[in-house]
Amino acid sequence: MARPVVVHACCGPCSLEPVRLLREEGFEPTIAWSNPNIQPAAEYERRLETLRGWAASEGIEVLEVPGDRERAELWERVVAPHGFDREARCRACYALRLSAAADLARELGFTTLTTTLAVSPYQLHDACDELLVAIAASRGLEALVRDWRPRYPEATRRARELGLYRQNYCGCRFSAAEAQAERIAAREARKAARHAGARAIVPSSLEEVR
Ligand code: SF4
CATH class of the missing domain: 3.40.50.620 (HUPs)
Structure with a gap:
């Protein structure tokens, strides 16, 4: 049972x-x-x-x-x-x-x-x-x-x-603020990573042009 x-x-x-x-x-x-x-x-x-x-x-x-x-x-x-x-x-x-x-x-x-x-x-x-x-x-x-x-x-x-x-x-107003801050930080990190990737490509493409 x-x-x-x-x-x-x-x-x-x-x-x-x-x-x-x-x-x-x-x-x-x-x-x-x-x-x-x-x-x-x-x-x-x-x-x-x-x-x-x-x-x-x-x-x-x-x-x-x-x-x-x-x-x-x-x-x-x-x-x-x-x-x-x-x-x-x-x-x-x-x-x-x-x-x-x-x-x-x-x-x-x-x-x-x-x-x-x-x-x-x-x-x-x-x-x-x-x-x-x-x-x-x-x-x-x-x-x-x-x-x-x-x-x-x-x-x-x-x-x-x-x-x-x-x-x-999670549930309380503090957790809502924390979750929002984490989402913004993650978005910024993704943006920075994309930007760094783009910068890494530019020198090599410039070299190719040269
Ligand atoms: S984050 Fe807020 S709602 Fe969630 S367990 Fe902690 S105090 Fe409670």
Whole structure:
């Protein structure tokens, strides 16, 4: 018989591979939505609706942690002050979200907890594992620690194939700014590389002319 597990899910695309692999392992996932970090509100709704639509097609229940939207205020108080200190900010964010998911899991009588955050190469994997283990233990739950990052390309491919909405930043306004800065830096680097390539060609072509 399949073992029940609560899977804290950050979004639909990141749930695809963890759910498939957990089922292969003999677990039956129930999803917990605990993401007061997602900004703005329209983005929060869009990710939740994407997750709900996909989960329904898979026959998976999505439990919204009570008061999750309202917990955005708490997020502002305990996470936002870390600003662009990524390590401190994300640790506080993981702790808030996983604690709420763990509380719900315990209240509903589940014994095992995991998170889809473990599929994204953009997350702080070790910090997330460490907090998952500590938070689960503090509630008498077993933490299912997995490294699904090698499956990220496949998750992306499947999400595209299914036409799921895929966001281009983690969730908070700081991550949106960081992702935008990274895209600009990458664009500039590509431009510089092209420019350097063009310069390298010019002398040889001039020599040919001579
Ligand atoms: S980058 Fe993601 S995990 Fe880190 S604080 Fe922002 S929303 Fe939370």
